[in-house]
Amino acid sequence: MNDRTRDARISLILTLLSQRGELQVRFLPSILGVSGATVRRDVAVMEDKGLIRRSYGKIAAARRGAELPVSLRRSQNTEAKRRIGALASSLIPSRPLTMALSGGSTVGFVARSLAGRPDLTVVTNGLDTATMLMARQVVKVVVTGGTASPLSNDLVGRTAEKSLRSFQFDFAVVGADGVSPEAGFTRHSARGAEIDRIMLEQAEHKIIVADSSKFGKVHHAKIADAGSIQTLVTDSHANAEIVASLRKFGVTTTLVVIPSAVKTNRIRFT
Incomplete structure (x- = not known):
């Protein structure tokens, strides 16, 4: 998938995190309608950009209310x-x-x-x-x-x-x-x-x-x-x-x- 589609998925994940506080990674493929491999790549990109914290199959926003990159x-x-x-x-x-x-x-x-x-x-x-x-x-x-x-x-x-x-x-x-x-x-x-x-x-x-x-x-x-x-x-x-x-x-x-x-x-x- 292209970067714009990935950015849209990442934006949705961050929106969900703002609502829920944390998410189980195993639920994201069904929420986003993509494969587990795609989700793992998205999560890796988010972690690399400092947008999330990951632990024990869960992710949470790195900083509540932080500014998002303009691409997102x-x-x-x-x-x-x-x-x-x-x-x-x-x-x-x-x-x-x-x-x-x-x-x-x-x-x-x-x-x-x-x-x-x-x-x-x-x-x-x-x-x-x-x-x-x-x-x-x-x-x-x-x-x-x-x-x-x-x-x-x-x-x-x-x-x-x-x-x-x-x-x-x-x-x-x-x-x-x-x-x-x-x-x-x-x-x-x-x-x-x-x-x-x-x-x-x-x-x-x-x-x-x-x-x-x-x-x-x-x-x-x-x-x-x-x-x-x-x-x-x-x-x-x-x-x-x-x-x-x-x-x-x-x-x-x-x-x-x-x-x-x-x-x-x-x-x-x-």
Whole structure:
């Protein structure tokens, strides 16, 4: 099987571990619909990446709530992210603009939708974001420079920060790992959050994109307070109370419709 299929399986295993705490390896072939040999290879890859701990036929997450590699995040809530990306890109006016895009799996779908816009100059610290923008060779892409973060494929650090502060942006679009009215928008990575803060500070129009799985989560690195963001684009499975609270803070919160059939699967055990 190809790496994308493997990444999807690993993402599902990590989701199950977040629900159950630990799993018996012998049950995974039937859950995933693959052979025992495939499961053993997947588990070996997860252990090699430091995602799990393995003992006596069981596996458990190495660190609860830890940031996943971006290659795995791409396989989570893909339809929601695709629709969020398409809607967020439609908010960018059709005229010459300079904008900032962060890295991350959801922003990657924004980049994919913007790739055909010859009127845009996009500054990004995201290596994957830059690759998607350059696919059609029409967007002018500026990459910040900086130190590469292996989990997110982003460039961070003082070089990236200095580069971003030299621009003024018409729009900035960044992702978030946590969305909370009280705690605001947060990320796992402090260095990544600092980059996102600068992008937003340098922009006239500030947009956050985050699928509904991020709602109610709070991580230690703050990107922005809820009331400082003009627009949030998420999906229709977002917690209604949180959406209402964000709107009270003045955040224009737009929900793309996701049919229940493609909502993130949560496997129940009896």
